[in-house]
Amino acid sequence: MSNNSSNNGSISEQLKALETQISQIEKQKKIEEEYIASANKIFDKNIAAFQDYFPEIAAKFAVHDPSEKFELFATDSGQINIVDYDTGVPMYGDNPLKQSIEQVKATLDKPIIGKVDHSALSSIDNETGFKHITLMQDIGKVYDKAICNLPENNQVSKKMPSMIIFGIGLGYFLDELINQVTASYISIMEPNEDYFFASLFTFDWSSFLKKVDSDGSFLYISVGISEQEMYESLYERANQIGAFSVSTSLFYQHYPSKMMSDLLSEFKDNFHQFFMGWGFFDDALLSIAHTVQNVKKPISVINTANELSNTKLNFPVFIVANGPSLDKDIEVIRALQGEALLISCNSATTALLKENIIPDFHVALERTKATEDFLTTFIPEETRKKINLLVLNVMYPNVLDLFGWCGVGLKGNESGTSLFHYAEFMKNNSITTTLGFSNPLVGNTALSFFGSMNFKNIYFFGVDNGYKDPEHHHSKNSYYYSNEGKTIHSPLQMGNKLAVEGNFGGTVITDHFMHTGKVQMERFIASKEGTGIDVFNCSDGTKVEGTHPLKATDIILPKSTVSKDAIINFVKNEIFQPINNGSDIESYLDFDAFKSLCETLSEILSTPIKDRGEALEQILKSLRYLFSFKQHPKYTHLYLLMEGESLYVSSVLLSLLYNFGDDHEIIPLYMEARDLWVKFIEEAPEEYESRWDVLSDYSFDYSKPSV
Secondary structure, three states, X not given: OHHHHHHHHHHHHHHHHHHXXXXXXXXXXXXXXXXXXXXXXXXXXHHHHHHHHOHHHHHHHOOOOOOXXXXXXXXXXXXXXXXXXXXXOEOOOOOHHHHHHHHHHHHHHOOEEEOOOOOOHHHOOOOOXXXXXXXXXXXXXXXXXXXXXXXXXXXXXXXXXXXXXXXXXXOOOHHHHHHHOEEEEEEEEEOOHHHHHHHHHHOOHHHXXXXXXHOOOEEEEEEOOOHHHHHHHHHHHHHXXXXXXXXXXXXXXXXXXXXXXXXXXXXXXXXXXXXXXXXXXHHHHHHHHHHHHHOOOOEEEEOOOOOOOOHHHHOOEEEEOOOOOHHXXXXXXHHHHHHOXXXXXXXXXXXXXXXXXXXXXXXXXXXXXXXXXXXXXXXXXXXXXXXXXXXXXXXXXXXXXXXXXXXXXXXXXOHHHHHHHHHHHHHHOOOOOOXXXXXXXXXHHHHHHHHHOOOOEEEEEOOOOOEOOOOOOOOOOOOOEOOOOOEOXXXXXXXXXXXXXXXXXXXXXXXXXXXXXXXHHHHHHHHOOOOOOEEEEOOOOEOOOOOEEOOHHHOOOOOOOOOHHHHHHHHHHHHEEEEOOOOOHHHHOOHHHHHHHHHHHHHHHHOOOOOHHHHHHHHHHHHHHHHOOOOOOOOHHHHHHHXXXXXXXXXXXXXXXXXXXOOOOOHHHHHHHHHHHHHHHHHHHHHHHHHOOOOOOOOOOOXXXXX
């Protein structure tokens, strides 16, 4: 009897469980049917919106075919979830929308903000007497006041300069985020095309795009590209429209992902790269003055627009820089010097000459008179006449006459180059191409020259971009050291120290300046992909992506049927071409247009502001006005006169504005710093008119030890 009762109870429970399961299935089916009907409408609406704002995205995802892993499903709350490709489990819990809103709140409570510290500005030296340095010192003193008198600001303001979003998942958080924060520049990065495709069914992109548009924000979306491509795309955009587009960025990572975490880490670790290498007003004036003088000389210029295809380009090229690892490779260089072009990067020449090795080409980069002082002090005239020189058009003019032969490359993004280009085009209806990625280090210049010539086999020696031993920062044979191996000229450290991966393993110490040089090398090599160029890194310094690590003792050079002298003559007479089109360059200086530009900048920056948001708009309005001159060939040199200075100052102003105090208490200090900038702008036209033809006067007495 009891057994039958127990069995009946068990069957009853099973029936109830089955009824519940059937009910849940029916409920799930109903939810999914309702979702399918609404999701398709959302998708169509979103595709139509993207056709208006991002037609390439609309065209691609209107016909996107997701992978077999793609799995959307309805939760009990009636919302849609997706199975994460990396983990195989749902990306969200039962209520994705609520979860996403809570994530926004948690992120804004403890935000990750990309900041730049400018606390060292007030104490920088001004050996050159540059007005740029004086301005930076004065603004730096205001920055120091903020440090002393205001609390550090770690909160997200209602209006931010930039927001960089790593991963969007199904997009549930986006509405809440832009309702809380209005960013002038928004970058969205989603490496998984299927996730973005799914968001077109779950999130109202149409309303989001209209909201971003009505806020006056600039939106950039990158979908389905690699981690490195995402970083490079943002870097290139910062170069094109200005680093202010990523300044003081709120970083937002939506879903856990190793790739997203690595990308976020790369942005934080390398944020300094966006704020280096801009040049400044005095530098731009020298660019014009030196270029005007140099193009009047009977110079030979490299034109990389020519199709350079010749078996001579297989001849090995040794690029020798002055890193500490050069010392261990001197004997290899000595043994192989007759079988390769020997290219020496400035101070490396002193190390080679001490070993009685005369380079074929000497490369110099620094544009001030100090370069002439260095060369005349450390390289005897009779030796210089045996060496060929490679420089950029902004070089101090006397330097071009110091060697037996001189070849010139045009440096991109320079006021002098743009002025020359306009005069050249007006006369010849064509322009000479520039050398890309040619700074900030002399090694960058050498690689840009010979890589642009399409030499196929390039070897690095002493291209360390750093050092392993702080006491051994350059070749011991170079002018930095006495005959006893003691440091007599200290190297200049620019930026904080960094520890990076070594070419042959281990860790190499570098700084932001040298690290930028390493990254520029990587960018140049990447730009030559598919051209057949191989770069072998024999240096025991930083790892350079795109190069092949190779111990110098393992080098095996194929026998060439062409002599080195023939290769040198080929470079000088076929790759470089005589040019002399600078006779009328001065007629395009345009002092009146520059005065008008500066007057308008001053007006924009002098308008009254009440809070942080208005100050941000004031800075961005001035920069956008300046950048409007960038695309007009007649005025590009005027834009470049102010570009670097504007980026430097605006970077400090934005940091001052957002690093300290609240939206109102920072304003008096912001206005004090801003007024220093306005005064500089108002004086700039007179400076331009009186100094456009004044050459560098910055000399350096290399006979005196610097330590």
